[in-house]
Amino acid sequence: MAEENNIQVPRVKLGNQGLQVSKLGFGCMGLSGAYNSPLSDEDGINIIKHAYNKGITFFDTADIYGNKANEVLVGKALKQLPRENIQLATKFGIVNADISNMVVKGTPEYVRSCCEASLKRLDVDYIDLYYQHRVDKSVPIEDTMGELKKLVEEGKIRYIGLSEASPDTIRRAHAVHPITAVQMEWSLWTRDIEEEIIPLCRELGIGIVPYSPLGRGFFGGRAIVDNVTADSSLTLHPRFKGDNLDKNKKIYGRIESLGKKHQYTPAQLALAWVFKQGEDAVPIPGTTKIKNLDQNIGALGVKLSENDLKELSDAVPIHEVAGARSYEGLDNMVWKFASTPPKDSRVST
Structure with a gap:
């Protein structure tokens, strides 16, 4: 098993705009609930401080997490x-x-009001990396990016990111102001960004921030070793329900067997696989447990050959993964936009 106590978390460039971060980031969402009950401020702060003391300096939150409570916690x-x-x-x-x-929503006015509100909740003078969480298809991305560019010029944010954006949106946004990072789901069982998004980011010099690199905790044993509680949003996720979960347990069993073979935990193997995808990929797993955080850090010390990596990939054939990667109904749902669709046919996708 990888010994996290002896591991130094390296620093890497995220994109080519000058931002340097720890090679392993920390997703703070779960500290305020989502997959689990919210932690107390004291416990949440202790986990963030523990992560920092272990060498993690890249922390990810959002205004919607915990209905704004997560930003307040991170600020504290x-x-x-x-x-x-x-x-x-x-x-x-x-x-x-x-x-x-x-x-x-992605109108310029909304962009500015959200930024100002986040600065207050976080109680900071600037945000290092400010993402558009989801793209508002009723607003041309050029309009949204124009306001973000102004916020950079004013020193309120330093770098701009996009989350779950299409290749066309990424290109058009990057033409207005350089995008530093694109955040997308990427893991052993979610690889749909590899065909277009990853090559495009590398072409444009944009860093990649994989969220849910452990499959929303699946490769850490969620729903297999640890139960999914009734208050968890995972009860609505297709991959954690009924027959789909039963089928996916077979995938976990293969990774578990490989873990025993290499003397690593399944989570460490799954996270190491993401690390091995490139220096420009900085995953941001979250956890509410110090033990799991230390194991994630230990994944940086996992040694895998090219054959080992292929063995890992082959253990999770994408066509065998049961259930959509998004929450039930989300892929087929008509997203609602808070703005009136413009006449401009170049709306973001």
């Missing part, structure tokens, strides 16, 4: 850490995160 933690050493990322754009009533 930052008061106990040297701000100049932290790379803080947050997001805007989702007005309502209810899966049955998802609303997104």
